[in-house]
Amino acid sequence: MSDIRVRFAPSPTGALHLGGARTAIYNWLFARANEGQFLLRIEDTDTKRSKKEYIEQIYESLRWLGMSWDEEPVFQSQRMAAYQQAAQELLQSGSAYYCFCTSEELEARRKASGVYQYDRKCRSLSETEINTHLNVGKKAAIRCNVPAGTTEWSDCVYGKISVNNDEIDDFILLRSNGFPTYQFAVVVDDIFMRISHVIRGEDHISNTPKQILLYKAFGAGIPEFAHLPLLNGTDGKRLSKRHGATGVDEYRDQGYPAEAVFNYLAILGWVPKDGNEILKPAELVQRFLLADIARKSAVFDLKKFDWVSNEHIKRMENAEICRHILPILIDNHLISAEPDESGRQYILKFIDLMKSRFRNFRQFAELGSYFFKDPETYEDKAVRKNWKETEVNRRMAILLDKLQQLEEFSAVSIESTVRELADELDISAGKLIHPLRLAVSGYSVGPGIFELLEFLGKETVLRRIQAALQRLPVSE
RNA sequence: GGCGCCAUCGUCUAGUGGUUAGGACCCAGGAUUUUCAUUCCUGUAACCGGAGUUCGAUCCUCCGUGGCGCUACCA
Numbered sequence: 001m002s003d004i005r006v007r008f009a010p011s012p013t014g015a016l017h018l019g020g021a022r023t024a025i026y027n028w029l030f031a032r033a034n035e036g037q038f039l040l041r042i043e044d045t046d047t048k049r050s051k052k053e054y055i056e057q058i059y060e061s062l063r064w065l066g067m068s069w070d071e072e073p074v075f076q077s078q079r080m081a082a083y084q085q086a087a088q089e090l091l092q093s094g095s096a097y098y099c100f101c102t103s104e105e106l107e108a109r110r111k112a113s114g115v116y117q118y119d120r121k122c123r124s125l126s127e128t129e130i131n132t133h134l135n136v137g138k139k140a141a142i143r144c145n146v147p148a149g150t151t152e153w154s155d156c157v158y159g160k161i162s163v164n165n166d167e168i169d170d171f172i173l174l175r176s177n178g179f180p181t182y183q184f185a186v187v188v189d190d191i192f193m194r195i196s197h198v199i200r201g202e203d204h205i206s207n208t209p210k211q212i213l214l215y216k217a218f219g220a221g222i223p224e225f226a227h228l229p230l231l232n233g234t235d236g237k238r239l240s241k242r243h244g245a246t247g248v249d250e251y252r253d254q255g256y257p258a259e260a261v262f263n264y265l266a267i268l269g270w271v272p273k274d275g276n277e278i279l280k281p282a283e284l285v286q287r288f289l290l291a292d293i294a295r296k297s298a299v300f301d302l303k304k305f306d307w308v309s310n311e312h313i314k315r316m317e318n319a320e321i322c323r324h325i326l327p328i329l330i331d332n333h334l335i336s337a338e339p340d341e342s343g344r345q346y347i348l349k350f351i352d353l354m355k356s357r358f359r360n361f362r363q364f365a366e367l368g369s370y371f372f373k374d375p376e377t378y379e380d381k382a383v384r385k386n387w388k389e390t391e392v393n394r395r396m397a398i399l400l401d402k403l404q405q406l407e408e409f410s411a412v413s414i415e416s417t418v419r420e421l422a423d424e425l426d427i428s429a430g431k432l433i434h435p436l437r438l439a440v441s442g443y444s445v446g447p448g449i450f451e452l453l454e455f456l457g458k459e460t461v462l463r464r465i466q467a468a469l470q471r472l473p474v475s476e
Numbered sequence: 477g478g479c480g481c482c483a484u485c486g487u488c489u490a491g492u493g494g495u496u497a498g499g500a501c502c503c504a505g506g507a508u509u510u511u512c513a514u515u516c517c518u519g520u521a522a523c524c525g526g527a528g529u530u531c532g533a534u535c536c537u538c539c540g541u542g543g544c545g546c547u548a549c550c551a
Contacts (some may be wrong), residue, residue: 013551
């Protein structure tokens with residue numbers, strides 16, 4: 001399997017979105033699984049919509065996902081001469097012809113006839129007619145001279161697809177302003193880059209016959225094609241802003257681990273044969289098979305993505321999680337700067353206690369803030385349920401007193417204190433535990449309470465209970 | 477309008493000419509005599525419709541229907 005060369009070819013008209021990232025991932029997976037080259041091409045021939053800053057943004061997202069590319073990226077905007085030359089070549093061989101029809105004329109004729117395809121008016125122009133037009137400086141586009149017959153290929157994902165050439169328009173290769181169209185530039189570049197497998201979105205299936213015709217016109221070898229089903233939103237429509245975050249960078253900013261995004265996108269529409277769904281990039285490479293990709297468009301499901309992300313966080317080394325959350329903790333003013341060794345140990349333990357519950361790194365700062373500062377508010381629902389009356393204050397005051405007298409503030413001693421008091425008061429331990437958790441964390445859920453109290457330390461715990469005693473219950 | 481692709485639980489999917497149609501996420505219930513946003517267990521839930529082929533179709537064929545895509549001097 002030598003000489004496998006694939007490319008990811010984004011247009012810099014926006015940040016890298018989920019669908020594009022998925023295409024890139026499959027290309028990358030295929031290249032790495034087959035000892036091939038993964039190349040990049042920037043399709044910036046649409047000068048109106050392309051922006052420089054997006055290029056860097058796309059690079060950044062690819063790097064963040066852990067995909068490195070081989071060779072220097074190819075920029076279409078720098079290959080104008082090549083397109084001109086290639087067009088001339090097709091003109092010479094008769095595979096293309098000049099078209100002097102203007103957009104307005106075309107539209108008028110389309111409207112009048114009701115026929116969508118180009119009427120091929122300029123196909124039969126004589127050489128003298130062409131020269132006359134050219135000599136007066138008339139603007140000309142160059143169109144593909146589509147031959148009769150059928151065009152077919154065997155798609156790595158979809159199988160055999162065949163199209164009657166009657167259905168194919170004499171599409172434009174070079175616009176009258178000299179810029180190539182997508183169809184043309186893609187083929188010229190894929191030949192130039194010696195691409196062996198074209199792996200791209202399913203929206204290009206209909207374009208493929210045109211491109212195959214071009215390969216033939218150039219007398220070039222035709223690559224393998226693999227089309228990927230598209231990504232949809234929950235309503236089955238094409239993924240867009242109204243479905244929420246669609247940019248890879250947005251997920252990074254929300255604190256999701258890169259491996260989780262990579263993993264979920266990879267298994268969306270493709271499940272490894274062994275049923276293992278939580279996999280690192282290298283493990284995905286081992287299992288990846290183009291032919292196994294489903295042919296149905298898939299819906300990005302945030303719930304499942306969250307699950308995947310949580311699974312990755314659970315498996316991650318505490319030290320690695322620490323690296324990721326340190327800047328977030330600082331940002332949220334939970335710690336002031338790089339912690340010293342004891343601070344670091346504290347954070348590591350905090351991670352160990354909490355990581356099984358979180359789906360992204362930000363939650364460590366949000367849902368875990370009470371490890372670093374006293375709660376400022378108390379979860380409404382929990383207050384209503386566990387601390388709705390002053391009777392709770394009476395009990396907690398007693399508990400506070402008992403805890404204060406504790407010499408050894410350990411999980412074990414705390415637990416027995418709480419349980420003994422519950423016995424004395426003739427109530428269930430939960431009646432003390434729930435308010436206790438609320439006072440200390442502000443939440444109704446969290447890790448084991450006794451372990452948590454020991455971890456936070458006596459001073460902090462007592463202070464927080466006192467504060468809660470003052471503030472709860474909240475009157476309406 | 478034309479052409480193309482697709483169609484199994486809500487979602488991602490496995491699968492077969494005869495299966496109790498399997499798994500994962502979600503959801504629901506239960507257990508862990510402290511919680512759940514941890515952990516474990518259990519459960520609900522699907523073959524788009526109609527013909528045809530066949531002893532038998534979720535599976536094969538055809539026709540519908542629906543979704544998506546392409547149909548630009550966008551990519």
